[in-house]
Amino acid sequence: MENAPRRDRVMIAGSLIIVFALSFLPFLVVRETRISPPTALPVYRALGSAPISAIVVLVLASFVSAMIGAGRRRSAAAAFLSMILILLILWQAGASSSKILEGDLPFARVSLGSGAWISLLGAYMIMSSCRIASLKERSFTFICFSFYAALLMLFLSGQLDSLSFMVEFFNRSSRFWQELSRHLTLSLSAVFLGTVIGFPLGIAAFRKRRIRAIILSVANTLQTIPSLALFGLLIAPLAVASRKIPLLASMGIGGIGWAPALIALTVYSLLPIIRNTLSAFSMIDPSVIESGRGMGMDSLQLFLKVELPIALPVVVTGVRISGVQAIGNTAVAALIGAGGLGQFIFQGLGEAAPDLILLGAIPTVVLALSADGLLRRLSVALRPGGAS
Amino acid sequence: MRSGKVLSRWALVTAMVVTLLVILLAEPAWEWSLRYLFPGQRTVLYERSSLAGLAWEHFFLVGLASLLSTLLGVTGGVLVTRTGGRDFIPVIDNLASIGQTFPPVAVLALAVPLLGFGFTPALFALFLYGLMPVLHNTVTGLMSVPPEVLDAAEGMGMRPLQSLFRVELPVAIPVIMGGIRTSTVISVGTATIGATIGAGGLGAPIISGLISNNPAVVLQGAIPAALMAVVVDKVLGEIEVALMRGR
Incomplete structure (x- = not known):
């Protein structure tokens, strides 16, 4: 020094x-x-x-x-x-x-x-x-x-x-693994769906200036709504839908349970992914695209070989923000019967049993921190020029 | 032309606030429409408190928590950016990013073993969770003041405190406001979950409706909570824009 x-x-x-x-x-x-x-x-x-x-x-x-x-x-x-x-x-x-x-x-x-x-x-x-x-x-x-x-x-x-905390874990270890895997499944599916829907929307927002403001303000407003409120708003319509359409009911889709949880969690993952996709593609230097075109690439080749590799690290950052958020919100979804680690938190709150609260809260925090760390590393590794 | 546009934006914000207040006070209209939508339910309204009372509880909890986060966050940010405190900036960045990763519901739940049930643990959790965005943005805002500007202030004979209040904070204030907005909007959401630890507010009808399997009561909490979050975000966003324009 x-x-x-x-x-x-x-x-x-x-x-x-x-x-x-x-x-x-x-x-x-x-x-x-x-x-x-x-x-x-x-x-x-x-x-x-x-x-x-x-x-x-x-x-x-x-x-x-x-x-x-x-x-x-x-x-x-x-x-x-x-x-x-x-x-x-x-x-x-x-x-x-x-x-x-x-x-x-x-x-x-x-x-x-x-x-x-x-x-x-x-x-x-x-x-x-x-x-x-x-x-x-x-x-x-x-x-x-x-x-x-x-x-x-x-x-x-x-x-x-x-x-x-460990005593509580040993007392219900089989249920713990069950709720943990439920938690992970729910969060991962929501982020997956959010990426599949959000990435194209982000690209659409980048290419078409006219719909950009609409997409962003709708996603922004949805993101603002408290998670518990959004879960609550979905209950009534989904209950009606499952009563009217027997097929939905037979699939287990109803007012409470995994269906409203998955919908709400997916909606929440949209904004970070849309916003990061948009800013990733806006960052690309036009001269890079020009030189790609000069090399005779068509627009699909340009997209796959030039634009996507440059944009990917920033898009992954969006996925990271969504993922961390989804893990936290999934814990809240236990209130509408979706299961997951929140189950322990709210059962512990109901019984005034602090150890049970910890059994739900600590793994949720560890899960969120690990997802953050892993996706951060992935985003760095994807940076053009390799890992640093 | 430009001032007309600004005026119409504020008119829109005012209209949103007024709409929210009308919705919160129109208890008979709630009863009528919920009865129409859910003819099978015997009770359609939360019985332990009026909607306006719940909303005020919610607003008071969030407001007090945000006020505390703002006071402590801005003070901390100012201290850390003085010469003696700069060593702490990386640690604060690190803690802020970890804080952002912590799920709000976990912070709320972890406050219970420490402080018990009720208003105080919820206030503490919201304050702690809201502190990091304000602190982080205050540091970012103050560090973004160009060194030439600081030199100029010193050259004009300003003392450190004068330079802070007349030069640095005015430059940093839009960024600080952005942090306050983020933290307050998150608080409005987290406060809904606060009902599970006995803090009342608009989450109370949602939880009670979920327990008694009554979607009408759930809606009575969910719709106002969603509207309040959107309106608070809009109002604070508008203030942020105004500060940006004013600097």
């Missing part, structure tokens, strides 16, 4: 957040049964002295490294430290909760307290700030990969099985 070493404020803030959260906020929350009132457990009562000193050493190390100053190597090292810290906090929370369950409270539910969550956020802050600085370091991709692998191992190893 060319500028003189200076303090890394983000890392200092991150370390302070961790120290504050662990000293003043509950690390674990224990409830004697699934729905009894919670008692908070601070970190010094939840963990033994060895893990606490390990955490203190790690936080001190990142604090010291933040004070020495910036640098690529140092950033990679600090990111590595914060990853270890995340794994350590999770692992120790799991270990401590199994100790509680094996002890005098076998039916207790132990979940992460606000202190644990906020210290994880602080560690993540350090990790993400260092990641940007150390992206060019080759070894860093490997470190990141090992982190996710270790996180997965931690889940699979059974170390976290005593945390309430």
Whole structure:
């Protein structure tokens, strides 16, 4: 780095957040049964002295490294430290909760307290700030990969099985996989249909100036409507249609269930795809098309060999936005009987059972984040000139 | 000619707002048309509260959440773009993009284990979810002020605060307004789901109608919620355009 070493404020803030959260906020929350009132457990009562000193050493190390100053190597090292810290906090929370369950409270539910969550956020802050600085370091991709692998191992190893969220999962694991696959099917079909309909509409909007405003303002208005309201608006007409037309009823299409959910989710995926297709094709330099035409390409060849490859990364970005949105809205669709992970969320809300809420909400978030990450990477890989 | 066009756009917005208010207050008309459409249902209206009351609950929740997101988001954005805070910009960008990926319903549901049921957790979730677009746009807007402009302000002898209020914020305000609009429109939608955590609002008839299998009551919540979202988007969009033109 060319500028003189200076303090890394983000890392200092991150370390302070961790120290504050662990000293003043509950690390674990224990409830004697699934729905009894919670008692908070601070970190010094939840963990033994060895893990606490390990955490203190790690936080001190990142604090010291933040004070020495910036640098690529140092950033990679600090990111590595914060990853270890995340794994350590999770692992120790799991270990401590199994100790509680094996002890005098076998039916207790132990979940992460606000202190644990906020210290994880602080560690993540350090990790993400260092990641940007150390992206060019080759070894860093490997470190990141090992982190996710270790996180997965931690889940699979059974170390976290005593945390309430995992207990809830084991109690209904077969239903969990069923709802997860339903959730995925519904979201994927909606985005697929949205792409099949939205892409041609986007191209039409690009080629015909006159219909552009109409397509965009209709899609924009539809996007504005709250998802629950759109589901509600579809119930009555679909119920009538299925009563009048027996064929629809025999296909399982009715006022509630998957049919209104799929229609509404598809409608929502349209706008991002239309808008991105339109702007992708508008971005193409006319001289590129001219030179293609000069090489004797007809319009189909031009479209497939010149326009489409240039436009595709931006179109995929539209698909990404639609996909992330669809995963979230599918959770809401559980309210109209479409199933999916939202089922757990709303059942948990109804029973005032926080663990069940988490069982629906956390996988939904993970699903959305993974879809975002995968499609982001795809969009970069499709960029002309290859992956970078 | 140009001012006439502007005037007619505002007339359209005013007409939309008035229409929404009339629809919200016309309870007898709702009853009459829902009875006509659903002759089989014994009750066609949500009984625990008037439509206007529900709409006000909804509007109040969204308005308060947006106000809080705006206050904190703009303040945070200003702090982060000062010399001492620039290190935080990448982290904020990163958190904002993760925040956008989080499904709103998950944020709402996760607020319950922390804060329980009712108005407060819904307010907190809407505020938190709405914060990121405002913060992100404030940073983008303030960073887009050309350095020559800042130099000129300094050359004229402006102190940092004067330069912020007289030069930087006026240049950035249309972009900031765009963030406020995004966050508010999302809030109107998320607030409908707020009924599932006991926050009331226009989602209440939808949920209650779904539970009692009464499509008439569902429509009584769904139509006003959809209209409110469209009208709020239109009004804020018009303000955004006006600010863009005024700068």
